[in-house]
Amino acid sequence: MSDPKNHSAEAALAALKELQHEIQESVLDSIEAVDEYRIRFLSRKQGQITALLKRIPEVANEHKKHFGQEINAAKALVEARIESATVQFSAGEESSGPVPDLTLPGRVAAKGSLHPITQALRLITRVFESYGFEVAEGPEIEDDWHNFSALNFPPDHPARDMQDTFFIEAPSHVHSGILLRTHTSPVQIRVMENKKPPIRVIVPGRVYRNEAISYKSYCLFHQVEGLYIDEGVTMANLKQIIHAFARTMFGENVKMRFRPSFFPFTEPSAEVDIWWEDANLPDGGRWMEIMGCGMVDPNVLEGLGIDSEKYTGYAFGMGIERISMLRFGIEDIRILYENDVRFLEQFS
Amino acid sequence: MIISTNWLSDYINHGLSANELADQLTMCGLEVESVEKLGSTFEGVVVGLVESKRPHPNADRLSVCMVNVGAELPLQIVCGASNVAPGQHVAVATIGTTLQLPTREDPSVTAPVVMKQAKIRGEESSGMICASDELGLGGDHSGIMVLDETAAVGTSFVAYLSARGSSLSDCAIDISITPNRPDAISHLGIARDVAALTGAAVVRPSVDIPSVGGAASEQVKISIEAPELCSRYTGVLVKNVVIQESPEWMKQRLTTIGLRPRNIIVDITNFVMYECGQPLHAFDFDQVAGGQIIVKATKGLTTFTTLDSKERELPSGTLMICDGEREVAIAGIMGGENSEVTDKTTNVLIESAYFDPSSIRRTSKALQLQTDASYRFERGIDAKGQAWAALRAAQLMVELAGGELVHGMVDNHPVPHVSRTVKVRASRVGKIVGVEIAPDEMVRLVKAIGFEVRELSSEPKEWEVTVPSFRPDVEREIDVIEEIARLYGFDNIPEPSHSRVPNFIPSVSNTRLQRERIRDVLAGSGFRETYTNSMLPSSTSEAFNSSSLPAGRFKGEVVLTLNPITTEMSTLRPSMLPGMLKVVGHNQNHGQTALRLFEFGRVHSKKKTNLSLVGDYTEIESLILISSGNWSAQGWYGEGREVDLFDLKGTIELVLSAVGLSNIRFIDSKPDPLFSFGVDVLSGKRWIGTIARVSNSATKPYDIRSSTLMAELDWTAISDMTASQSQVRYEAISRFPVVERDLAVLIGRDQAVGPILETITRAGQPLLKAVQVFDLYEGKGIDPSKKSVAFGLRFGSDRTLRDNDVDRAVSKVLKALEGDFDAQLR
Incomplete structure (x- = not known):
């Protein structure tokens, strides 16, 4: 009755059953415990599962399959427990020592920030880029030709008084002279010198005005100008793009008005005001000028060899300081150039 | 210019309140800056x-x-x-x-x-x-x-x-007059626009204009020797005036518009100028030698005392009014003390002339003297308004000062005014303005402001428009279109519902994208962006025009402005460093001790280079980084650490890698009094910037109390090298493992590590992928004349490296180090 192989298989299965409990319940709470566990069951020389595997040939053929499955399942379980415990320990020294005081502040990292002028400029640029404008730049030291004459400022004309100018070299003859640009419009001329319509560009940059420094004016500021030259461009198009801009900067319901003005390089020319709510004022607010604009004067186009009968265009220009002061509620322009960290950190 | 609403009402019954009037003026191009109510009801x-x-x-x-x-x-x-x-x-x-x-x-x-x-x-x-x-x-x-x-x-x-x-009360409306509106610098001029806006009529005071000649022409002789500068000179003589204060109503009007009443004669000339825009001058006729007026330009430098008792130097070519013996007035600008109306004056010669705008402007600029008269002449007055204004003043002198008008007048008019005509196409108005305005409406609008219109063609609609003499600014079709648009009302131009965008591909400026990216990188690295003044005192610019710094390397002069506001701002910065030091000092004085700042900006040099766009000037973009005080803060985890050169060096490496600039080298800078020590940054052989500790003598004037490190880069050069980089192409990642080897060598104590890194990089090719310095040691255990440097080398290839491949590469490196630096493996 007793086939020694059957007997051997029964004994092996019984031995395996005995191990099951320990395989499942052994506490694996440290790397050492995991090592011990692995050696106990899987080590080549002393491992108990390894020993059982070696006993497979002793088992009767009809039991071999069942025994083999059982022992392999036990082995897989051991491996899985080792795997999960190892992952747990390798993720950190979780168990070594007490948990630190987590209420201590974090290690201080230095905080940086972008200047409010940069932030305003980015916002402005993004609006116009989304309407298909390119961005161009040009020099701060300019010649009279690009800054004035090519923009239809006649020599000895009061229009030149509209922009108090820092001169670098006195003019030796008409259209000569070198100066600090008073606006970024000369870059428009430089763009048109090098490019044929359609031209759709904005020009950001630093400009200089020889004005007394006060809370509302500084010897320099930053401008963004825009230019669009193409067939069929009208003032209606100009109004639309400016309105789109104003809504982005000052809200969907911004109240805006265009009123006639004068710039030598545009005709008709306009200034754009937005209604600035201020409960302290008798009218509940006031009109604030945000930019100048107009249709590019035919003299400017013809001077650059652009057929003013075929092409029309608009141009606009605004002060970034003015826009950022409105947006951020800054009342004194000088604080923008003082760079006090207590000011800068508010724009992080 | 200030106008009085009461005064305006003398010429037009517009029916508007002061605020409504101000609003309408603003919206037709005469921007109202303020409305001030004057006077009171005087109850009690x-x-x-x-x-x-x-x-x-x-x-x-x-x-x-x-x-x-x-x-x-x-x-x-x-x-x-x-x-x-x-x-x-x-x-x-x-x-x-x-x-x-x-x-x-x-x-x-x-x-x-x-x-x-x-x-x-x-x-x-x-x-x-x-x-x-x-x-x-x-x-x-x-x-x-x-x-x-x-x-x-x-x-x-x-x-x-x-x-x-x-x-009882009046309103002062302050209007900002643009240079294209000389016609609007008077009450009658404003009334003309108000009439066009409201449809009310302008009533001009009636004045009897006598024929030229008569007794006046026997007593006054006027000759114009410079007809190109003075196209008309009208003289009217009023005798036996009694100098007195002006009547209350006139004083009130003048006071409202900001003028100080003086005496009846001077007040009348001012009153008439503000009434119609024609500047007048009143001479004490008894001081005009020979009753003679000669209009001529000076030859050579002349001194002349104006009626404000100031002696002025007049440049050659200044247009003057002279009598038989001497100068008596600077034409169109200010009269002379020698012939002004005084308390003793009884006979008055009224001058009403047209002077060339450019000439008046040049003189006014040269003398730095702007008067109510020059302001109007340089913008261009009504070329036909002289006689009316002179006689209007004379009439008031008769009425209010008891004077007697000498019969007739003198009117020397060498260059008669010719009316200008402009051809205007209705279709062009629509093309510019973008709204269809009915042709009849266009005609009505321009006629309302004194233009005459004659139809040239009905299909297409075209007109010949005659420009009134008081609108010298209107010369072309576009000028007339502007008038139509302005009176039509910009607010009435509808916005299209769709945006027009041309069918072209906007080019993207890599220069700008890169700059914006670096701004973000630096702000993310704890740096705060600043905007500092480009203008510096010349002593500061001279001190920082150093050949160690980007703009100073051009070895040009400092750029000076000819007309600075103050000497504190008389030059353009050759470097952003002084501006930054000022910011550091300011902040340290306000309790901020750990500073990291950066700025992008232009720096300037007076030097002709291949970068010059304008004249002999070179303008480049610079990026400056500055750090002072602690780099890392003290905390519960340890001490803070003061910034050192390697902090900025690491940041610069980060910046340069972010723009994709490779082959970066650092070499010791040559000594410079601005710096204690520093390194030049090169890409290959090209100099792109410097990193240095600012010397104590350079920081002292800025009241800086801690160690200050700076880096200034020639961003123009960096952009130039990187902005046109071709698009990145993906390179397959090696599937084969890398092999790491550490190498500690002994070298001379004074030997710099930088060149050793270069040698290792060169000698390790092609298998060496990266090298870093992980330890530096000198002291116990090694020869005191030596130091130990440990390098981590990382090898890789597109095949599995065998030990002997790597061994060969390492020994090649060692051999090179031995040869170049006498280095010994430790």
């Missing part, structure tokens, strides 16, 4: 008669007056004005009256004050004897206002004023 102010005056017993400057105000008993009033005297008719603010009085804190601001029964230094006072400014009538506070003797005692002051043509 009555005419009084000063019956007696005695000194105040307790105050030297005060007197106690008894004033009859038509009541049963006279009022006792304490008065501080020295000019008060018995027998005077005065304006008395009785108890309960509210007056707008200047505040004590700021006399230019007024606040309402109610008159109360008061005791002043022990004397009862029942009201106030008023000065004209206390009544809101402007100006003079030197004493009380003395009224006409005919004023009925006890009647209201309002009645007194209106009986004399003055108004």
Whole structure:
């Protein structure tokens, strides 16, 4: 009755059953415990599962399959427990020592920030880029030709008084002279010198005005100008793009008005005001000028060899300081150039 | 320019309130900057008669007056004005009256004050004897206002004023006049636009204009030697005037618009200028030698004393008015002291001329003297308005100053005005403005402002428009289109519902994208962005025009401005460093000790280079980083650490890698007094910037108390090298493992590590992928003349590296180190 192989298989299965409990319940709470566990069951020389595997040939053929499955399942379980415990320990020294005081502040990292002028400029640029404008730049030291004459400022004309100018070299003859640009419009001329319509560009940059420094004016500021030259461009198009801009900067319901003005390089020319709510004022607010604009004067186009009968265009220009002061509620322009960290950190 | 609403009402009955008027003017291109209400209803102010005056017993400057105000008993009033005297008719603010009085804190601001029964230094006072400014009538506070003797005692002051043509209240509207609107620098000019906007008619005072010649032409001779600078000179003679104060109504008008009344003759010339825009000059005719006026330009430098008693140097070519013997006025700018109207003047020659705008502007600029007259002449006055203005003034002198008009007039007119015509196409209006305006409407709009229109063609609609003489700015079709658009109203131009975008591909500027990216990288690395002034004192610019810094490397001069605001801002910066040091000093003084700052900006050099766009100037973009004080903060985890050069070096490496610039090298900078030590940054052989510790002598003037490191990069050069980089192509990642080897070598103690890294990189090719320095040691255990440097080397290839491949590469490196630096494996 007793086939020694059957007997051997029964004994092996019984031995395996005995191990099951320990395989499942052994506490694996440290790397050492995991090592011990692995050696106990899987080590080549002393491992108990390894020993059982070696006993497979002793088992009767009809039991071999069942025994083999059982022992392999036990082995897989051991491996899985080792795997999960190892992952747990390798993720950190979780168990070594007490948990630190987590209420201590974090290690201080230095905080940086972008200047409010940069932030305003980015916002402005993004609006116009989304309407298909390119961005161009040009020099701060300019010649009279690009800054004035090519923009239809006649020599000895009061229009030149509209922009108090820092001169670098006195003019030796008409259209000569070198100066600090008073606006970024000369870059428009430089763009048109090098490019044929359609031209759709904005020009950001630093400009200089020889004005007394006060809370509302500084010897320099930053401008963004825009230019669009193409067939069929009208003032209606100009109004639309400016309105789109104003809504982005000052809200969907911004109240805006265009009123006639004068710039030598545009005709008709306009200034754009937005209604600035201020409960302290008798009218509940006031009109604030945000930019100048107009249709590019035919003299400017013809001077650059652009057929003013075929092409029309608009141009606009605004002060970034003015826009950022409105947006951020800054009342004194000088604080923008003082760079006090207590000011800068508010724009992080 | 300020206009008075009362004065404007003399010429047009527009029916608008002051605010409505201001709004309409603004929206037609005459921007109103402020509307100021003047005067008051004067309720409670009555005419009084000063019956007696005695000194105040307790105050030297005060007197106690008894004033009859038509009541049963006279009022006792304490008065501080020295000019008060018995027998005077005065304006008395009785108890309960509210007056707008200047505040004590700021006399230019007024606040309402109610008159109360008061005791002043022990004397009862029942009201106030008023000065004209206390009544809101402007100006003079030197004493009380003395009224006409005919004023009925006890009647209201309002009645007194209106009986004399003055108004109770007025509005001063300040209009900012653009240079293209010389026609609008007068009340009649403004009235013209108001008429066009409202449809009301302009009524111009009627003036009899005599024929040229007559007695006047026998007494006055006018010759014009420079007809290109003076196309017309009209003279009218008024004799036997009595110099006196102007009547109240005229003084009030002039005061409202911000002029100080002087005497009747001067006031009349100002009044007429502000009425019609034609500047006038009144000569004391008895001071005009030979009754002769000669208009000519000076030859050579001339000195001349103007009527403000200032001696002025006139450049050659200045247009002057001369009499038979000498200069008597600077044409169109200011008269001379030698011929001005004085209290003794009896005979007046009125000058009304047209001077060339450019010439007047040049003279006014050269003399730095702008007057009401030059302001108008340089913009271009009405070329046909001279005779009317001269006779209008003469008529007022007859009426108000008792003068007698000498029959006839002199009108020297060498260059007659020719009316300009402009062809205008209706279709072009639509093309510019973007809205269909009916042709009839266009005609109506331009006719309303004095243009004449003649149809040239009905299909397509075209006109010949004749420009009135007072609009010298209108020369072309586009100028007429602007007038149409302005009067049509910009607000009436509809916005299209869709945006027009041309079918072209906007080019993207890599330069700008890169700059924006680096801004973010730096802000993310704890740096704060600054914007500093580009203008510096020249001594600062000279000191920082160093050949160690990007712009200074051009070895040019500092760029000077010819007309600085102050010497503190007379040059353009050759470096952003001084501006940054100022910011560091400012912040340290305000308790900020750990600073990391950066800025992108232009720096300048006076030097012709291949980068020069304008003249002999080179302008490049610079990126500056500065750090002072602690780099890392002290905390519970450890001590803070002061910034050192390697902090900035690491940041610069980060920046340069972010723009994809490779082959970066650092070499010791040559000594510079601005720096304690530093390194030049190179890409290959090209210099791109410097990193350095700012010397104590350089930081001292900025009151900086901690160690300060800076880096300034030639961003133009960096952009130039990187902005045109071709698009990145993905390179397959090696599937084969890397092999790491550490190498510690002994080298001479003074040997720099940088060159060793370069040698290792070169000698390790092609298998060496990266090298880093992980340890530096000198001291115990090694030869005191040596130091140990440990390098981590990382090898890789597109195949599995065998040990002997790597061994060969390492020994090649070692051999090179041995050869170049006498290095020994440790």
